[in-house]
Amino acid sequence: MAKQFGVSDQALQGLNNIDTFPFPPDEKAALRFADAMTREAGRVDDGLFDELRRHFSEPQIIEIASVIGTFNYFNRVNNALAMDITLTDPEVLALRIAEALATAPPDPAAACDRVVELLRQGRRYGSVGVLARKGDRLVRLAHRGAEPPAAKDATSATLDPDAVTRMGDRELTVPVHFGAELVGVIEIHNDRPGSIDEEDRILVERVAGLLAPLLGARRPPG
């Protein structure tokens, strides 16, 4: 989320070591203020507050203190209630994927890569892969996220013409059929048990339907 608002990857990494990372002095003072407000229940020493004043007006200090206070509120409520991370609504995500495919580059691997990334971001899957049929084998066309343990040494899998959707509580494998023919497979893996359910199955089967013409057309004739 923060990256959408102009926070760089380097700055996010820098949060691990605020004292040594070259944050500008005003940002460094604000971050130290956030640490003191969060760790010391709001006890901020005069030296730190004077430093904050050197960079920010009184209304700006109110703004900064409110951000820090509001997120402490949110974090405590969310932790206490074991709030689940919010996922993109499956209906909305399926539409976004359909739109992405309509404007995707002609190369199937590049198009699948966009779909895989949308699925992974939208549903916070650990990994998403698309395998496409090549002869009597399945080869990996696109993959994002952690390597699933079972696929470490294989970029291809044997083709199972009777493949059906297989769903565990942390993995989901959905065949892609073009007409009656198997043309590919979508594979999803998660680290958290119980993180894949019926909603995911319906979504990924829909995505398989969207990918079918792309993977079907990719196959050499005969």
Next chain:
Amino acid sequence: MGRLRRLSPDEVPPGLRDTFRTFLAERGNIPNMFRTMAHRPEIVSTLLAHFRAVMGPGTVPVALKELLAVRVSSLNSCDY
């Protein structure tokens, strides 16, 4: 699983329902925190207004406010 049930747009009062539908149209989801807090519509409505006032207008750069939010959430070990 969250400890409290999340409400759907159909289960909340009309004013809040519109807000939820706007979320869905603009972001593709309704944050679970707001759906859960919706058990008390007056709390979630004012919370949303407060959140927007804090993160939206003002003269502190939005990127710095976001950076502070990430830092605080990390200190509180909150993945949400």
